[in-house]
Amino acid sequence: xxxxxxxxxxxxxxxxxxxxxxxxxxxxxxxxxxxxxxxxxxxxxxxxxxxxxxxxxxxxxxxxxxxxxxxxxxxxxxxxxxxxxxxxxxxxxxxxxxxxxxxxxxxxxxxxxxxxxxxxxxxxxxxxxxxxxxxxxxxxxxxxxxxxxxxxxxxxxxxxxxxxxxxxxxxxxxxxxxxxxxxxxxxxxxxxxxxxxxxxxxxxxxxxxxxxxxxxxxxxxxxxxxxxxxxxxxxxxxxxxxxxxxx
Amino acid sequence: xxxxxxxxxxxxxxxxxxxxxxxxxxxxxxxxxxxxxxxxxxxxxxxxxxxxxxxxxxxxxxxxxxxxxxxxxxxxxxxxxxxxxxxxxxxxxxxxxxxxxxxxxxxxxxxxxxxxxxxxxxxxxxxxxxxxxxxxxxxxxxxxxxxxxxxxxxxxxxxxxxxxxxxxxxxxxxxxxxxxxxxxxxxxxxxxxxxxxxxxxxxxxxxxxxxxxxxxxxxxxxxxxxxxxxxxxxxxxxxxxxxxxxxxxxxxxxxxxxxxxxxxxxxxxxxxxxxxxxxxxxxxxxxxxxxxxxxxxxxxxxxxxxxxxxxxxxxxxxxxxxxxxxxxxxxxxxxxxxxxxxxxxxxxxxxxxxxxxxxxxxxxxxxxxxxxxxxxxxxxxxxxxxxxxxxxxxxxxxxxxxxxxxxxxxxxxxxxxxxxxxxxxxxxxxxxxxxxxxxxxxxxxxxxxxxxxxxxxxxxxxxxxxxxxxxxxxxxxx
Numbered sequence: 001x002x003x004x005x006x007x008x009x010x011x012x013x014x015x016x017x018x019x020x021x022x023x024x025x026x027x028x029x030x031x032x033x034x035x036x037x038x039x040x041x042x043x044x045x046x047x048x049x050x051x052x053x054x055x056x057x058x059x060x061x062x063x064x065x066x067x068x069x070x071x072x073x074x075x076x077x078x079x080x081x082x083x084x085x086x087x088x089x090x091x092x093x094x095x096x097x098x099x100x101x102x103x104x105x106x107x108x109x110x111x112x113x114x115x116x117x118x119x120x121x122x123x124x125x126x127x128x129x130x131x132x133x134x135x136x137x138x139x140x141x142x143x144x145x146x147x148x149x150x151x152x153x154x155x156x157x158x159x160x161x162x163x164x165x166x167x168x169x170x171x172x173x174x175x176x177x178x179x180x181x182x183x184x185x186x187x188x189x190x191x192x193x194x195x196x197x198x199x200x201x202x203x204x205x206x207x208x209x210x211x212x213x214x215x216x217x218x219x220x221x222x223x224x225x226x227x228x229x230x231x232x233x234x235x236x237x238x239x240x241x242x243x244x245x246x247x
Numbered sequence: 248x249x250x251x252x253x254x255x256x257x258x259x260x261x262x263x264x265x266x267x268x269x270x271x272x273x274x275x276x277x278x279x280x281x282x283x284x285x286x287x288x289x290x291x292x293x294x295x296x297x298x299x300x301x302x303x304x305x306x307x308x309x310x311x312x313x314x315x316x317x318x319x320x321x322x323x324x325x326x327x328x329x330x331x332x333x334x335x336x337x338x339x340x341x342x343x344x345x346x347x348x349x350x351x352x353x354x355x356x357x358x359x360x361x362x363x364x365x366x367x368x369x370x371x372x373x374x375x376x377x378x379x380x381x382x383x384x385x386x387x388x389x390x391x392x393x394x395x396x397x398x399x400x401x402x403x404x405x406x407x408x409x410x411x412x413x414x415x416x417x418x419x420x421x422x423x424x425x426x427x428x429x430x431x432x433x434x435x436x437x438x439x440x441x442x443x444x445x446x447x448x449x450x451x452x453x454x455x456x457x458x459x460x461x462x463x464x465x466x467x468x469x470x471x472x473x474x475x476x477x478x479x480x481x482x483x484x485x486x487x488x489x490x491x492x493x494x495x496x497x498x499x500x501x502x503x504x505x506x507x508x509x510x511x512x513x514x515x516x517x518x519x520x521x522x523x524x525x526x527x528x529x530x531x532x533x534x535x536x537x538x539x540x541x542x543x544x545x546x547x548x549x550x551x552x553x554x555x556x557x558x559x560x561x562x563x564x565x566x567x568x569x570x571x572x573x574x575x576x577x578x579x580x581x582x583x584x585x586x587x588x589x590x591x592x593x594x595x596x597x598x599x600x601x602x603x604x605x606x607x608x609x610x611x612x613x614x615x616x617x618x619x620x621x622x623x624x625x626x627x628x629x630x631x632x633x634x635x636x637x638x639x640x641x642x643x644x645x646x647x648x649x650x651x652x653x654x655x656x657x658x659x660x661x662x663x664x665x666x667x668x669x670x671x672x673x674x675x676x677x678x679x680x681x682x683x684x685x686x687x688x689x690x691x692x693x694x695x696x697x698x699x700x701x702x703x704x705x706x707x708x709x710x711x712x713x714x715x716x717x718x719x720x721x722x723x724x725x
Contacts (some may be wrong), residue, residue, distance in 0.1 A: 157413065159413060159415075161306070161415070162305075163302070167413050167414070167415060169412075169413035169414075172411040175411040175412070177412060177413065178312075178313050178412075180309050180312065180313065180331075181331040182305075182309065182331060182336075183309070183415075
């Protein structure tokens with residue numbers, strides 16, 4: 001099975017469309033959305049509708065991210081810079097969409113894989129997995145061999161040997177990484193709609209479960225168009241600006 | 248459930264019929280295997296997993312499991328299949344027909360020409376490997392197999408580093424792994440990312456094979472191992488009176504402590520081994536003594552004189568191509584100048600490049616041509632002089648420049664052969680401007696551009712303005 005993993009789309013239609021097209025071209029058979037579909041970007045309606053459509057058709061599954069929980073009605077704390085856009089986003093979505101976001105699961109387990117938006121040790125706390133210690137904590141919290149998460153917006157692959165040594169690796173786009181069976185792995189996705197690793201191209205990952213490989217892909221998209229829409233919606237300028245730099 | 252199949256003769260694992268035991272080592276055992284439908288000779292490598300075995304055996308096996316399937320070409324064994332730890336870990340690969348260089352140890356020292364030939368083959372294999380983003384990090388005689396067809400094949404990627412994959416070995420073990428006599432200084436200090444570490448190891452091998460003595464002995468323990476960071480080896484000429492200065496130049500350059508002072512790529516090393524007469528001799532070639540004790544002390548205790556790459560360990564992907572300029576000395580002056588301008592730009596843009604300036608001395612018919620012209624001068628030497636004259640305005644350091652005159656009936660064929668044999672990365676060649684000659688003789692540059700397996704720049708002289716139309720030309724149709 002070839003899974004396309006997409007995280008942190010953040011209402012960026014241009015980036016999301018580019019990734020969906022790339023995933024189709026690379027013969028992905030199923031979509032896994034790892035949360036944070038809304039906020040920052042100008043197209044929450046289109047993005048959420050598209051995800052609902054894929055889920056309804058049975059070609060995709062979706063997890064809940066902290067932004068989805070906030071928009072959907074749960075009340076996690078959001079800092080003020082996000083809060084200002086939150087109300088705008090909420091108004092763009094219909095009750096059905098908000099209910100969809102509110103009802104999304106925090107984790108999905110399938111075979112030897114765990115899918116989660118943030119730290120598997122406490123999925124509802126939205127802790128960032130940013131270093132080896134975080135990764136070790138997350139890996140120890142699950143019995144699944146491979147964990148996939150988002151939330152951080154910087155692609156990183158961790159693996160842990162039987163002796164509990166943790167190895168951190170920055171994946172090279174387009175190069176398949178074998179998820180060696182005798183190790184445990186934690187793959188942190190890059191962001192589709194708001195990359196923060198200095199590369200403005202949208203990021204998604206292809207997992208080939210038969211070959212036990214993950215390949216990160218970077219897809220160029222119309223950054224200017226996405227930024228223009230953010231400005232037109234009078235959302236904070238920073239949301240538009242950072243798309244250009246991927247920061 | 249952990250069911251380990253006993254790997255013994257006659258057992259069948261995933262369709263592979265286990266045959267004779269070929270080798271038992273500390274890290275793994277090797278057995279001959281067969282599988283219906285595969286005609287290639289096969290080998291099964293099974294890691295040593297028993298209690299008390301070296302833990303590096305497992306990680307090394309994982310590394311090889313990751314790296315080998317991603318490699319291709321004549322210089323590595325072909326990957327066939329692998330099995331994981333859930334049932335029985337193994338890797339099945341091509342069994343290379345040939346002997347390892349370990350079998351030559353009783354014959355050392357070997358004749359210089361033979362050492363150079365072996366060194367060249369191994370350098371070509373390293374070039375191929377490094378181009379596939381892999382540093383071997385355990386180059387030594389037992390890991391090099393000379394194929395029956397002549398090429399060197401590298402085996403055992405258990406210590407290797409892949410630039411685009413997680414490095415399990417580097418992070419798992421704080422102690423650097425390697426083979427003591429062959430390990431490069433930066434590798435001893437924990438850097439596993441520099442392809443020039445393999446060049447150092449090959450330098451050790453060349454030194455050993457040409458003198459019969461290992462340049463750093465076979466040290467035991469970390470302290471003894473680190474000595475090579477400040478102690479230079481005994482110059483080979485000290486050990487053997489007839490040791491060629493060019494070979495000492497090559498060997499000592501490979502063995503430089505600072506990777507920056509070694510050959511930048513294996514292709515550059517192969518180039519020198521293939522052209523002994525073109526090796527630029529420096530003070531290295533003349534050394535008869537090791538560095539004085541004062542130099543050693545300075546290197547030992549003053550971090551400031553520590554080699555660059557040891558101070559700031561960073562993977563350096565140097566831009567160091569081999570560029571070949573094919574100069575047609577019979578071409579017109581404008582074209583020769585245009586060619587020079589293009590080469591000069593490359594010299595400026597790519598400071599790490601080395602340039603081979605080449606001319607083909609055309610032989611018309613086999614057997615009749617003599618290399619002496621009517622005046623009795625040697626054409627070959629004359630061409631060399633002319634080539635050097637052509638290159639003089641480039642004002643490029645001698646160490647970056649070599650000159651070659653090939654004698655051949657078909658210039659394009661000779662150039663293409665040269666490109667392949669010397670791992671040339673970029674050819675610069677002039678286009679024949681005279682359309683009549685081009686249509687009769689064919690275009691050498693076009694043939695090179697279409698057939699060479701590297702980048703080709705075809706140079707033309709600047710456009711001349713169209714001559715003014717005269718009344719004789721008739722009316723303008725527009």
